[in-house]
Amino acid sequence: MEKRRRRTSHPVDLILAGDLGGTKTHLALFRERKKELIPIREQLFPSQKYQNLEEIVLEFLAEERAPVGRACFGVAGPVIAGRGRITNLPWMVDAVALRGTFGIPSVRLLNDVEATAYGALALTGEDLFTLHPGDPDLWGNQALIAAGTGLGEALLIWDGVRYLPLASEGGHxxxxxxxxxxxxxxxxxxxxxxxxxxxxxxxxxxx
Known part of the structure; x- marks a missing residue:
């Protein structure tokens, strides 16, 4: 696979985001404008039809002329030292390898449900639906459960100032x-x- 020349990120560069799962991989491009992410385009790929993430990213960016300055991928499995193995796929995803292959200055990996937990912090009351009313503690710890190809779990720990998302493999x-x-x-x-x-x-x- 031909490597793209590495470059330094610039504020106007595109941001590549990905959700990597055992069934599908969802990629999207964003542009940051006044601290707001503006979606450019997105695409779903059937994960099992590809040998690795690099094949999907190469196809997704094939006709993209604007440079990508940052990328972040949620991996359906544990992520350790910038490397993650997807639990229900024979993929090993490596942030350093992705930086070198595509010349993206900044690449980060995190657990997919941990990524969802970060997104949950941006939700408002209008985005939520109560299944079972209880007696919640406004600043109590929270749990996030996501049943899909596997059973993902993450925690939101209140540290006295903010919630900190933590990955978990509790589904196992x-x-x-x-x-x-x-x-x-x-x-x-x-x-x-x-x-x-x-x-x-x-x-x-x-x-």
């Missing part, structure tokens, strides 16, 4: 049944799999 914790029906479900699943996580029960494959 063992399923703990609470009643007779759930015990029967666990026994059935143990006949199919060596271990049964919550992701086996509540996700695309589980449902």
């Amino acid at each position: 914790s063992d399923f703990a049944p609470r009643n007779g029906i759930e015990i029967e479900l666990l026994e059935y699943l143990l006949g199919q799999f060596p271990t049964v996580s919550y992701e086996r029960v509540l996700s695309g494959p589980g449902l």
